[in-house]
Amino acid sequence: MGLTRAAVTIIINDLISNGIIVNTESRSAASGRPPVVLEINPNQGLVAAIDMGATHLSVALGDFSARILEEVEVAFRIDRGPQECLQKADTILRELLQKRDLSTNDLSAVGVGVPGPVIADRGMVMAPPIMPGWDRFPIRATLEQKWGTAVTLNNDAELGALGEWAYGAGRGEKNLAFIKVGSGIGAGLIINQQIYGGNSGSAGEIGHLTVDENGPLCACGNHGCLEAFAGGHAIASQGRKLVASGKRTLLSEKGLDSLTARDVVEAARRGDLAAQEIIKRSGTFIGIAIAGLINLINPSTVIIGGGVAQVGDLLTGPIRQAVRERSLRASEHSVRITTAMLGRRSSLIGALVQAIHVAIHAAIERKSQFSKNTNNSLEVGQTTGTKVL
Numbered sequence: 001m002g003l004t005r006a007a008v009t010i011i012i013n014d015l016i017s018n019g020i021i022v023n024t025e026s027r028s029a030a031s032g033r034p035p036v037v038l039e040i041n042p043n044q045g046l047v048a049a050i051d052m053g054a055t056h057l058s059v060a061l062g063d064f065s066a067r068i069l070e071e072v073e074v075a076f077r078i079d080r081g082p083q084e085c086l087q088k089a090d091t092i093l094r095e096l097l098q099k100r101d102l103s104t105n106d107l108s109a110v111g112v113g114v115p116g117p118v119i120a121d122r123g124m125v126m127a128p129p130i131m132p133g134w135d136r137f138p139i140r141a142t143l144e145q146k147w148g149t150a151v152t153l154n155n156d157a158e159l160g161a162l163g164e165w166a167y168g169a170g171r172g173e174k175n176l177a178f179i180k181v182g183s184g185i186g187a188g189l190i191i192n193q194q195i196y197g198g199n200s201g202s203a204g205e206i207g208h209l210t211v212d213e214n215g216p217l218c219a220c221g222n223h224g225c226l227e228a229f230a231g232g233h234a235i236a237s238q239g240r241k242l243v244a245s246g247k248r249t250l251l252s253e254k255g256l257d258s259l260t261a262r263d264v265v266e267a268a269r270r271g272d273l274a275a276q277e278i279i280k281r282s283g284t285f286i287g288i289a290i291a292g293l294i295n296l297i298n299p300s301t302v303i304i305g306g307g308v309a310q311v312g313d314l315l316t317g318p319i320r321q322a323v324r325e326r327s328l329r330a331s332e333h334s335v336r337i338t339t340a341m342l343g344r345r346s347s348l349i350g351a352l353v354q355a356i357h358v359a360i361h362a363a364i365e366r367k368s369q370f371s372k373n374t375n376n377s378l379e380v381g382q383t384t385g386t387k388v389l
């Protein structure tokens with residue numbers, strides 16, 4: 001950060017006296033002064049995280065160390081539109097709070113993730129392919145009004161990248177890409193340790209790269225997007241075709257209409273060769289797109305997450321192979337491709353991290369504002385440590 005030790009000490013002391021960070025343990029050093037380990041005070045406040053997927057809704061309460069205190073996941077339909085979906089998120093959040101005798105007044109901030117392109121500064125999504133009815137609906141403003149606390153809105157893949165960067169497979173990496181393979185496919189990019197949102201916040205829509213201009217129709221209206229070949233919706237529809245073809249498959253046990261991508265993933269895990277073939281083909285298409293991404297941004301790590309990725313090597317194997325075959329050696333030899341360490345929770349943890357970020361900044365601002373006001377009544381010449389902040 002380019003700060004001197006003395007400047008850091010003043011800032012740290014101030015944050016400690018405000019209760020925002022705490023001393024945890026002193027490690028004994030072999031020689032010299034023992035290093036002091038500091039952490040964010042987990043009990044400074046309470047935050048909530050909401051991860052809306054196309055077919056699931058996860059809600060969690062957490063402390064300032066991103067420890068999950070309560071969590072629930074329910075089936076959900078994002079295509080029911082904002083009124084119904086936000087109402088459901090609200091009900092579930094309040095139920096979770098009630099379990100601990102808390103209310104929305106106890107929340108310092110809420111982080112929300114949605115599976116669509118977010119216009120960051122407006123707190124809404126624009127023309128989201130798998131979120132019909134949500135176009136430019138004021139999501140953030142509606143929720144802030146409901147809950148009376150700060151709400152952040154991000155794309156779910158972006159939050160997945162953040163979650164894995166803070167607590168998962170991408171810890172400490174400077175440049176990483178998180179590929180979320182759920183019903184749709186999206187990428188969250190961290191470049192130079194910052195979320196890269198692009199000009200308006202909608203970067204990373206890798207699911208709508210054209211793989212074959214004559215390919216199947218995509219939810220976005222174009223033909224042959226990656227998502228239309230390899231996303232969860234596409235996997236489910238290939239599963240249904242497989243059952244309809246009468247071939248031997250474990251998927252025949254499922255009802256044709258209710259068959260989901262998760263069923264195909266489950267059958268593939270149980271050794272069903274035809275289901276594995278669907279996942280493998282999906283992995284190859286995703287790998288082709290990732291090879292392009294690697295050529296473009298040269299990341300150190302690519303993390304594959306989302307519901308479909310829970311199938312593990314059956315998906316990442318063909319991804320790695322396609323990347324090996326298609327990326328330029330200069331980028332390919334240094335990239336690590338791995339599955340998400342946080343499993344299905346990458347985006348939820350990312351939403352928690354965003355909420356904590358906002359809550360801590362607000363707490364520091366409040367406190368330094370308070371100190372400034374106090375300072376005003378001091379004699380000229382008197383200073384406090386807080387002023388340095």
Ligand SMILES: [Zn+2]
Pocket residue numbers: 129207208218219220221222225227228
């Ligand atoms: Zn598309």
